Amino acid sequence: MKTKKYSKKSSDRLSGYLFISPFFILFGVFGVFPLLFTSFLSFHKWDILGTKEFIGLQNYKLLFTDPLFWKALGNTFSIWVLSTIPQLIAALIIAFLLNQAFLKAKDIFRLGIFMPNITSIVAVAIVFSAMFGTKYGLVNYALSFLGIDPINWSGSYFGTHVVISTMVMWRWVGYNAIIYLSGLQGISNDLYEAATIDGASKFQQLLHITIPLLRPVIIFTVLQSTIGGMQIFTEPLLFGKGGSNQGLTITLYLYEEAFTRFSFGYAAAIAWMLFFIIIIFSLLNIFLTRKIRSA
Structure with a gap:
């Protein structure tokens, strides 16, 4: 048995x-x-056709002295700041509005705000390239009514970062808004009713009720957006990195080293450096989160 x-x-x-x-x-x-x-x-020199040659830490030493890598890193941080911070703020406001009782046809609005996330990024790049065209772009046409000269979006450092950041925001703001909305629906309406009776405005309710109770969801979206922001690739690839490499990001630089210059060992070193950067940012977010919770 x-x-x-x-x-x-x-x-x-x-x-x-x-x-x-x-x-x-x-x-x-x-x-x-x-x-x-x-x-x-990452410890070898390899062009995918020949044999691998062990070179130790030479790829990493070259990485720290490579000005193009540091430029790509700076571009990535700049685009991340311009896209992620406004994106999360806009997503939180949109989710708060979608959660209001007075709003009719909520399902249609939710579907509409989520549509950019499932739209082909190639189509998005084509549309935004037309909108931000130097001579015939809709944005420059609108700015002309304000007396502002046409901006060469693809030829300037700030212009390229603004366009790429706008593409990222347009694509992901709805996704984060839906996540925030699911978190909002878990908050009891009694809190908002009590705040309304006490005379609190909608902005005060957002600041003192919604944001504190949504803290775990906000931390999740910040962490996720940080990881995604450090890996921006498709948008700068399709829009163009510019003549001065002002749109070159780390992942785009990694792609060029691997599949254009066939330096797979150096590309692997770039990939691992990006991995360590993401780990550092994630740990920093966790540290700040614990500080906020303890406060």
Whole structure:
């Protein structure tokens, strides 16, 4: 009896492992292996055709002295600041408005605000390139009514960053707004009713009720937007990095090193440096979060 009971437990345990094994197999093939192989490759010089040449830390030493890498890093931070901070603020305001009782046809508005996230990024890039065209763009046409000369958006540092940041904002503000909206719907209406009776305005309710209770959701979106902002690739690739590389981001630089100059070892070093930067930002966010909670 004990043997049968033991064999049944072993069989149940084995069945459980078999059921969850597809996830771990796929994770190992597409997650762990590329990570380990990229780490191994970052210590080599390889153009994908010849043999790998072990060069130690030379790729990382070159990285710290490469002015183009530091320019790409600065561009990435600049675009991240211009896109992420206004995006999260706008998403929170939109979610607050969508959660109001007086708003009719809420489902249509929710669908409309989420549509940019599922729109083809190629189509988005084409539309925004036309809008921010130097000679015939709609934005410069609107600015002409204000007496402002046409801006060469693709030829200036600030203009390129504004266009790319606008594309990122337009695409992701609805996604974050839906996440905030789901968090808002978990807040009791009794709090808002009591605040209304006490004479609190909508802005005061947003500041003193909504934001404190949405803190875990806000932390999640900040962390997620930080990770995504450090990996901006499609928007600068389609819009163009500009003649002075003012639109060059770290991931775009990594792509060029790997698939244009075929320097896969150096590209792997860039990928790992980006990984460490994201880890540092994530730890900084966690540290600030704990400080805010303790306060």
